[in-house]
Amino acid sequence: MRAILAIDQGTTNSKAVLVSEEGQVVARGSASVGITYPKPGWVEQEPCRIYASVCEAIEACLAVAPAAAVEAVAISNQRESVTMWDAETGEPLGPVVSWQCRRTAPACERLIAEGHQDRVRALTGLPLDPMFPGSKYRWLLERARAGRRVRLGTIDSWLVHCLTGGRRHACDASNAARSQLFDLQDQRWSKELGEVFGVDIALLPEVVDSSGDFGATLGLPGVPDGTPIRAAIGDSHAALFGHGAFQPGDAKVTFGTGSSVMTTLPQFIAPQNGITTTLAWRIAGKPTFAFEGNILVSAASLPWMAGILGLPDVAALVDLAATAEPGGPGFVPAFVGLGAPYWSSDARALFSQINFGTTRAQMARSVTDSIAFQVHDVIKAMRAQSGGELGALYVDGGPSQNLFLMQCVSNLVEHAVIQCAAPEASALGAAYLAGLSLGFWSDLKVIERLPRSTQIITPQPVDRQTLLDTWKDAIARSTARRTPANGE
Template structure:
């Protein structure tokens, strides 16, 4: 038997997924890592803990399933995107914690570069924002002490893991991750020297950009494997989900429900640029050919429910949220705008503050939970409607993935707000599946017939247009009340 191992390194933890030669997911193993959150809302991760957990979950999944580790023929990686770190190439140690995608500590750096905003968008497809990696790397270079004379690597989590897995022999990232750094020119498909210069980042410190299904080097996983295994597929997590969902043609769209969310539409081999709050990125490069996407990113979706559990203590566990929401008064007018660290696409207001608006005397626990659930779907709706408008492509279905897709209330409400079917696959680990497929395709183990095996549950809209419009208009008004620009 032959196996593909996928590492899915996400915001909240690291998981390993194991697939057999029939592309069946046979098991997973997970380890969490700490969210380092400062008093001013800055978010960081310990890169060494992420590396230790990567090794830990890989070993655990193989041993838990009792397979011969010599039968693992390839490894794929999907990773949290935009999260950035700087490390010493000679010692292999980070010079500072990884700055997480949610973290807006680079806001002042971006404000100081406002005159370059249009150039940044034209070259990278991205709005100038601390959300992306460039300002995070620049912040580390400015605040991590004296780094002069050190041989630095500035990268994203994929390049960090590739570096560590290959004992420092390879420093590579894929096109999807590169396109989310705000340092990569998506027209010339190369690191942009002008953009690097304004952020104070030496292009020589950035990784070699490699096809998403390319060879990233070989690993024995720090001595665990008796022979080195090829790393043959790397994708940012949302791109991995798009690939895993089989959204391979223009107009196909998916939404990943995680800590935050990414809504992504495949737009084909030519970019479409928008001025309306969504960005253009690379979907991937496979076999030397790139595909582009329109994308919008949301800072807080699943993490809103986690906030209700961990901080507000309204729920004992995240899985309870749908049940509470279903019991709430359906006519309650409460909206929760989750701008805990500003608002992402399509608003891009890093100064906006979270708010609960529209409460009445009869608003209670269930109604607040309902508002938290529904704000996730409203944010997704903002982006899907905008993408349809900007691309001119019809959207007949949205494919979704991530833990919150188990929530029947949320999935039904999402369909109600979009007035199109919401398709939930049986396997929820689409980011890791996409990375595994990229590796398996590159190694000749599978072909695209694997997509035909996927089972999906479809939610169909149950509300009329007037009811949908009333609810959505209320959401837009709630958002408007917190915007600062």
């Protein structure tokens, strides 16, 4: 059986799947990654552990289908997380600074105060926020030992380095577009942006089409040396591609630690209303653009609340939440600030409108509902700017498999949600891109017609306005600037 080995490197785990010529997942493997919080607001991972987890996931996957012939490797990866390594030895020279990390918030505030916000947004489609890599690269470089030749990169470029035995320093265009150092219009690293952030763009990887040549494997356990690496793409972009959301207005929500809401655009549109414009993918030198809203904390709040309530797991929390009627207290999961459409680093997580009658079930429901409220706010902002109709709305990621959670999303957005049976949309998207370059599939129309097992969830009537009023009140409280007790 000819197959593509797709790696999906995420925040909490790494997955590997084998995708057949029929576009189906035939084997899976996964391994945990690990994450640390050395200071409040700081989030880190270990570069070598990330690669080790990828190898473990591949080993587990290939053990399920030992007769499969791996024709190519594809990568989808957590975005905006960056690291630095020695250009000669490959030794990591710092941690992976996570996309969740807020350590560079003061640096971003200085850049905003200096008047760089509008220019950075015009060139990159992104706001000045510590989520994005520009300021993180500067933080890493400031801690590099003098005289060492270094390489900087997002996770796809770190994996390409590892998978090729250090022979290739490359990333794909979608990951480059999330760096705040890449000019979306010119489709290249920007010297001007490098100067804004204090980053030498010569240290950055070569930018390659999402469906392109990233070198060949060397020393990857279980995979023959010389196996071509034919695709790389950010995980959220890969999910959009994996769903076949190729028509303008088609959208998807990827649920995970955070969430990404993305909708395909007919051409580049400068962002407004707290959302971003991004490069969805690039094929044969031609970019496809998308609106995106990045939600910093989504399903990550579920295990936290399960622990607070003394429940055994997230499934028990969701079951408890389902016993409560809509309404009750509000909850804002601003543990690391708020992303789209608010972009408030000062926001804080909180419950609001709690009283003596508030029950455990209502508390659980307010946490699960916060996932849907955030998606609603982003889609509302997208609709306001695009002026077009929302097309097919796909959902993916682990939480998307829960019918109750997705029904809440459909109710608030007032739009049908297409729930996909296979949760590996990101891995499938990366595999489809690799398959294009191999000739597995001739064009996007063929990929669009590949069989997908789906369930359509239609909105049910709820008192949306009352629910949204409670949510808006909670957001207002969360984003209100606090006055320190010492008056400073």
